[in-house]
Amino acid sequence: MSAMTVATDPIAELRSAVSRAALALRDGEPTGPEPTLERPPKAELGDYSSNAAMLLAAPLGENPRDVAARLSAELSEQLGPDTVDRIEVAGPGFVNLFLADPWYRRAMASLASAGETLGPIPVTSPERILVEFVSANPTGPLHVGGGRHAAYGDSLVRLLEAVGHEVQREFYVNDAGGQIGRFAASIAARMRGEEIPEDGYEGAYVAALGERIAAEGIDPTDLEAVGSRGIELILEGVRGTLDRFGVRFDNWFSERDLYSRGEVDAALAQLDQQGHTYRSDEALWLRTTTFGDDKDRVLIRANGEPTYLAADVAYHWDKLERGFERLVDILGADHHGYVARLHAAIAGLGADPERFEALIMRLVHIVESGERAQMSKRSGDFVALDELLDDIGVDATRWFMLWRSHDTTVDLDVELARRQSNDNPVYYVQYAHARIASILRKAAAEAGEVAVGAGVETSDTALEPTERELIKRLLEFPGEVREAAERRAPHRICTYATAVAADFHGFYRDCQVLGAEGEGVERSRLALALLTKRTIAGGLGLLGISAPERM
DSSP: OOOOOGGGOHHHHHHHHHHHHHHHHTTTOOOSSOOOOBOOSSGGGOSEEEOHHHHHHHHHTSOHHHHHHHHHHHHHHHHOTTTEEEEEEETTTEEEEEEOHHHHHHHHHHHHHTOTTOOOOOOSSOOEEEEEOOOOOTTSOOBHHHHHHHHHHHHHHHHHHHTTOEEEEEEEEOOSSHHHHHHHHHHHHHHTTOOOOTTOOOSHHHHHHHHHHHHTTOOTTOHHHHHHHHHHHHHHHHHHHHHHTTOOOSEEEEHHHHHHTTHHHHHHHHHHHTTOEEEETTEEEEOGGGGTOSSOEEEEOTTSOBOHHHHHHHHHHHHHHTTOSEEEEEEOGGGHHHHHHHHHHHHHTTSOGGGEEEEEOOOEEEEETTEEOOOBTTTTBOOBHHHHHHHHHHHHHHHHHHSSOTTSOEEEEHHHHHOOSTTSHHHHHHHHHHHHHHHHHHHHHHHSOOOTTTTTTTOOSOOOHHHHHHHHHHHTHHHHHHHHHHTTOTHHHHHHHHHHHHHHHHHHHHSOOTTOOSTTHHHHHHHHHHHHHHHHHHHHHHTTOOOOSOO
16 A cells, blocks of 8 residues: 655644744753644634644743744744745634645645555554454344444454554354254254244244255254254355455354364463462352452353353464464444453463453444334344345445444434435445546546646645645545544544545535636646545545445
């Protein structure tokens, strides 16, 4: 991925100038907290604003507004008239910068030179990360809840890779334990034409599995064979759904393999060797209270049956043994209490628990005509992800799964998602991309291919306010990607892409592009349109959403 270097990042250069000016007022001594440089909430407050003077006031023993006046003079001298038009002091001591047109044109040139992705700057210390997500029990088709996990995990990986981390994607197949026995018994009952046993799995898909497995000649009394084949068929469907959804995995990790390879026994032996297990009431316990858990946890029940925790300890030990520096688990809404146990288990194994990161996903509800659909795989009453994809498509599904923070419940309004209008946010963003593509096609038909760098620094015509706003928005892309990756927040990219689309629509409303009068104005505005198109495509790509050329 091409990247803007710090030297050619106009925002970084401004921030650096503010820091240098602040240091100059203190004769080179550090000022403490790094001054901010942010876009103010109102255009009349300038293009960028800094709190540097207020941070300097106490160390200098001066009034903040007096410090701001001195800082403004220092900044004006450093930046010069080709960068800053004027600097004003506002409120309790904010320093507000009003930038000159030449700065904007250089900013456009820096965006053009950054290439297709317009950034972002990679992190300074990239990590080798394993992101485990979806990991739905292989006892039924992937429903929309798993679809939210899939969209989020996939977009998070894209963000982490974009900022320079080495990332692998893993699906943990829970193909051992009591639920697999109940699943096999449910299929076998349908194969024999009997009722589903208590706590079994209902739904038409179980009957369909029974018919297929019976047609293959498998004996319904052989629950091991029935269960294994049922898991294979479910996973075959899950893989197909995920592939359709644009989600791939590097590894599919089987829980059964942990037992067959002896990894569960090895992990429990490691915990015992570290002195973190004990026996009580004929069960084997992990002393998780040593590491801050509210009570100790059972690893092996009195009847000899392992708990989920036993396999999860072995699984995370396996991840660490594979050399990953950070383990990211994307867990369901019912896993809050489980996080402390895994932290304790990792610490008990002798590893740094800070290498483990759990992200708890909230639920997604399908809403139609104001009513929420209820979902339970066991009862058979759920909305399959494939059904939703059939209804509103991949792009809308991914957008509405991602546009809210992962720790916020999503009500997915399918009536809104179906609309091809500006009320539908994904349509709104994609339409901006398609509209620019149409403009560029027309320009190419009239005057040849549009070059992104052509004309961005040659026009002497004053920039319109909406041109300035759009350029500033495009400059935010690298920072937004870094922030979204660091905060594990793909929804920030949805918000940013929407803002870019809105700024472009405002620019196109106010500024004639094709046939614009003035030396180099049309070339400059076409270049800005192309930079906007690239930015929208880059943002949508991080969300796994297409950027159509025509709509």
